[in-house]
Amino acid sequence: xxxxxxxxxxxxxxxxxxxxxxxxxxxxxxxxxxxxxxxxxxxxxxxxxxxxxxxxxxxxxxxxxxxxxxxxxxxxxxxxxxxxxxxxxxxxxxxxxxxxxxxxxxxxxxxxxxxxxxxxxxxxxxxxxxxxxxxxxxxxxxxxxxxxxxxxxxxxxxxxxxxxxxxxxxxxxxxxxxxxxxxxxxxxxxxxxxxxxxxxxxxxxxxxxxxxxxxxxxxxxxxxxxxxxxxxxxxxxxxxxxxxxx
Amino acid sequence: xxxxxxxxxxxxxxxxxxxxxxxxxxxxxxxxxxxxxxxxxxxxxxxxxxxxxxxxxxxxxxxxxxxxxxxxxxxxxxxxxxxxxxxxxxxxxxxxxxxxxxxxxxxxxxxxxxxxxxxxxxxxxxxxxxxxxxxxxxxxxxxxxxxxxxxxxxxxxxxxxxxxxxxxxxxxxxxxxxxxxxxxxxxxxxxxxxxxxxxxxxxxxxxxxxxxxxxxxxxxxxxxxxxxxxxxxxxxxxxxxxxxxxxxxxxxxxxxxxxxxxxxxxxxxxxxxxxxxxxxxxxxxxxxxxxxxxxxxxxxxxxxxxxxxxxxxxxxxxxxxxxxxxxxxxxxxxxxxxxxxxxxxxxxxxxxxxxxxxxxxxxxxxxx
Numbered sequence: 001x002x003x004x005x006x007x008x009x010x011x012x013x014x015x016x017x018x019x020x021x022x023x024x025x026x027x028x029x030x031x032x033x034x035x036x037x038x039x040x041x042x043x044x045x046x047x048x049x050x051x052x053x054x055x056x057x058x059x060x061x062x063x064x065x066x067x068x069x070x071x072x073x074x075x076x077x078x079x080x081x082x083x084x085x086x087x088x089x090x091x092x093x094x095x096x097x098x099x100x101x102x103x104x105x106x107x108x109x110x111x112x113x114x115x116x117x118x119x120x121x122x123x124x125x126x127x128x129x130x131x132x133x134x135x136x137x138x139x140x141x142x143x144x145x146x147x148x149x150x151x152x153x154x155x156x157x158x159x160x161x162x163x164x165x166x167x168x169x170x171x172x173x174x175x176x177x178x179x180x181x182x183x184x185x186x187x188x189x190x191x192x193x194x195x196x197x198x199x200x201x202x203x204x205x206x207x208x209x210x211x212x213x214x215x216x217x218x219x220x221x222x223x224x225x226x227x228x229x230x231x232x233x234x235x236x237x238x239x240x241x242x243x244x245x246x
Numbered sequence: 247x248x249x250x251x252x253x254x255x256x257x258x259x260x261x262x263x264x265x266x267x268x269x270x271x272x273x274x275x276x277x278x279x280x281x282x283x284x285x286x287x288x289x290x291x292x293x294x295x296x297x298x299x300x301x302x303x304x305x306x307x308x309x310x311x312x313x314x315x316x317x318x319x320x321x322x323x324x325x326x327x328x329x330x331x332x333x334x335x336x337x338x339x340x341x342x343x344x345x346x347x348x349x350x351x352x353x354x355x356x357x358x359x360x361x362x363x364x365x366x367x368x369x370x371x372x373x374x375x376x377x378x379x380x381x382x383x384x385x386x387x388x389x390x391x392x393x394x395x396x397x398x399x400x401x402x403x404x405x406x407x408x409x410x411x412x413x414x415x416x417x418x419x420x421x422x423x424x425x426x427x428x429x430x431x432x433x434x435x436x437x438x439x440x441x442x443x444x445x446x447x448x449x450x451x452x453x454x455x456x457x458x459x460x461x462x463x464x465x466x467x468x469x470x471x472x473x474x475x476x477x478x479x480x481x482x483x484x485x486x487x488x489x490x491x492x493x494x495x496x497x498x499x500x501x502x503x504x505x506x507x508x509x510x511x512x513x514x515x516x517x518x519x520x521x522x523x524x525x526x527x528x529x530x531x532x533x534x535x536x537x538x539x540x541x542x543x544x545x546x547x548x549x550x551x552x553x554x555x556x557x558x559x560x561x562x563x564x565x566x567x568x569x570x571x572x573x574x575x576x577x578x579x580x581x582x583x584x585x586x587x588x589x590x591x592x593x594x595x596x597x598x599x600x601x602x603x604x605x606x607x608x609x610x611x612x613x614x
Binding site for chain 2: 052053054074077078080082083084085086088089090091092093097100101102103104105106107159
């Protein structure tokens with residue numbers, strides 16, 4: 001059995017009377033690509049924020065990279081990468097400056113930053129754009145750059161919050177190639193998405209409805225369980241039962 | 247520390263690449279000093295004067311000449327009747343009419359006493375009063391020069407001395423005012439906007455997920471503006487010393503020390519605004535309406551606080567720029583030492599502490 005890098009046990013977050021996340025339990029093992037699905041407002045973002053140490057859970061327990069989400073958020077932050085659905089680089093900085101900045105706040109040394117940024121720029125084929133402002137890059141490239149920056153400090157786990165929103169299918173495919181490459185290096189990927197074809201790329205997925213996890217398993221298992229042709233149908237069957245509206 | 251430096255460098259990129267911000271940052275102090283120094287002045291020069299000289303004698307001619315060479319007046323029109331005076335006032339060309347009665351010269355010579363009539367356009371009462379004062383001074387001079395033996399009707403002669411600003415220049419008043427205003431604007435608004443921008447763009451989340459401590463995020467956001475504001479203080483001081491000939495009477499290090507204190511006060515207010523708001527527009531509005539306006543009204547720079555109704559006087563005490571204005575005036579113009587400004591320093595330290603505590607608390611609540 002592989003090391004479990006994310007363990008959540010009856011994790012809940014309450015805002016007043018509202019249970020944004022209601023007793024969710026799951027675990028993710030090292031190097032796994034874990035898809036975290038759910039309709040808007042199902043509680044995905046809240047769950048993710050708790051795991052990233054941005055939000056303190058109301059009940060339940062969870063550990064990320066072996067650290068407790070209540071008491072060791074600082075340790076957790078050192079071991080995770082994060083990329084949000086909204087674009088998370090600075091548009092008025094150049095590609096290189098962005099890399100240096102994020103390397104800098106993660107405490108990498110100048111030498112490390114230099115080596116990593118050279119490698120990264122070569123890998124992404126951005127040699128010509130390295131000194132251009134990020135605002136000049138097409139969205140697809142920015143997202144790829146964003147992801148590379150999120151894993152710049154070699155985190156154990158990377159959280160991706162709808163990373164491919166608004167990106168064309170070809171770039172999405174390339175983006176997933178990068179995710180696979182990272183997973184092969186042992187990085188655990190925790191990804192939320194609205195694209196059901198992307199759900200198929202995941203090793204395992206969970207589907208949240210109204211703050212609870214209603215289904216969890218490999219895409220094949222889920223399709224079998226819900227007697228569905230594809231993940232779209234699975235998702236539709238589950239989300240239809242949701243009481244919460246956006 | 248290295249993390250902090252990376253962050254500060256990034257902030258400088260933001261500021262230096264945004265032309266508009268840069269212009270506001272460094273252009274505004276210069277523009278304001280120039281406007282206040284040369285365009286807006288309490289001194290009223292070359293006011294248009296109408297003369298109705300019924301005496302037409304040597305004495306009246308001398309007096310009119312004195313008025314004309316004073317630089318304060320320019321004789322626009324000489325008329326021969328009262329009705330013309332009113333007509334000319336209605337046309338709006340003149341500010342002041344001087345009427346010299348028929349026996350002016352002889353009255354002066356024989357009775358040691360003569361009268362003059364002044365008619366003012368009091369639609370602007372401050373200017374009218376100022377012009378009256380100028381005429382009075384010129385008339386006194388005229389008397390002293392031409393009739394040294396004349397006994398003045400009053401036994402009490404007040405010997406006025408205008409301390410700290412003998413020529414009643416505008417600069418000693420507005421330079422501290424401009425400093426308070428500029429620092430308030432730059433520190434509060436720019437800090438608030440730059441933090442809120444990170445929230446709007448979603449980069450704040452990325453920063454908070456990093457091991458970089460939230461409190462350091464805030465500090466490194468504020469730090470560049472502290473430096474830039476000190477640059478501004480320097481440029482205002484240079485302009486006022488070399489362009490407006492306003493020397494700094496007190497200790498320059500103390501001036502920088504109280505400026506730094508005030509900048510920190512403003513930065514903490516900016517941080518508080520950024521914690522409370524989520525959009526750049528709201529942050530900007532609050533900074534402008536909530537901070538600039540009170541800074542203008544209640545610093546005592548434009549409107550004397552003593553004249554305000556009591557509730558407003560009380561309110562003025564929580565406006566930081568009022569205290570800074572008093573301190574800068576004290577140090578720059580009066581050459582006071584820190585021992586005379588302990589109260590003001592204490593008030594600013596108190597305000598800063600309260601604001602910082604509130605913003606850190608609110609910031610933590612948001613994170614939870």
